[in-house]
Amino acid sequence: MKKTMIVLALIAGTSLYGKTVDAYINQLAAEAKQQNSAFQGFSAQRGKDIYFSKHIGKRGKEVSCASCHTDNLRQGGENIFTGKKIKPLSPSVNPKRFTDVKKVKKWLRRNFKDVYKREGTAQEKGDVLLFMRSN
Numbered sequence: 586m587k588k589t590m591i592v593l594a595l596i597a598g599t600s601l602y603g604k605t606v607d608a609y610i611n612q613l614a615a616e617a618k619q620q621n622s623a624f625q626g627f628s629a630q631r632g633k634d635i636y637f638s639k640h641i642g643k644r645g646k647e648v649s650c651a652s653c654h655t656d657n658l659r660q661g662g663e664n665i666f667t668g669k670k671i672k673p674l675s676p677s678v679n680p681k682r683f684t685d686v687k688k689v690k691k692w693l694r695r696n697f698k699d700v701y702k703r704e705g706t707a708q709e710k711g712d713v714l715l716f717m718r719s720n
């Protein structure tokens with residue numbers, strides 16, 4: 586009996602691990618719908634605009650997400666403020682990406698502030714996540 590419980594807990598644990606970012610995206614979709622009843626789902630095209638559009642961000646510098654993560658998500662980038670190397674964002678070359686929901690939330694919050702000087706809305710976060718995950 587005890588053994589079965591442990592096995593069941595392990596199975597639940599592994600499937601949760603892979604699903605947390607998906608669960609987060611579903612949660613963002615619910616929030617987006619609440620904020621805008623016309624919301625029809627996330628769009629990788631809008632996400633692409635969010636990723637590439639330039640804004641006067643941190644330290645008065647004109648930046649976009651691509652400033653640090655580059656135009657090609659399969660390539661490594663560099664933090665333009667600290668010079669630290671950044672591994673590629675694309676899960677196709679870096680399977681660790683978008684597996685840790687805490688990390689995803691933390692960096693979306695921080696990086697939206699770097700570029701947009703505010704937090705992203707639920708819709709913006711979902712759009713840009715969809716774009717990044719599919720590139």
Ligand code: HEC
Pocket residue numbers: 635636648649650651652653654663664665666671672681682683684685688689692693696697699700713
């Ligand atoms: C000033 C440089 C900089 C800018 C601009 C920037 N990022 Fe980042 N980003 C980082 C760094 C540094 C990390 C953390 C190191 C790492 O994960 O390799 C990171 C990590 C992330 C992660 C975590 C991914 C994961 O699951 O591992 C996401 C998501 C992300 N950035 C999205 C964005 C988006 C969207 C934008 C534009 C709104 C953006 N970043 C702009 C530097 C930047």
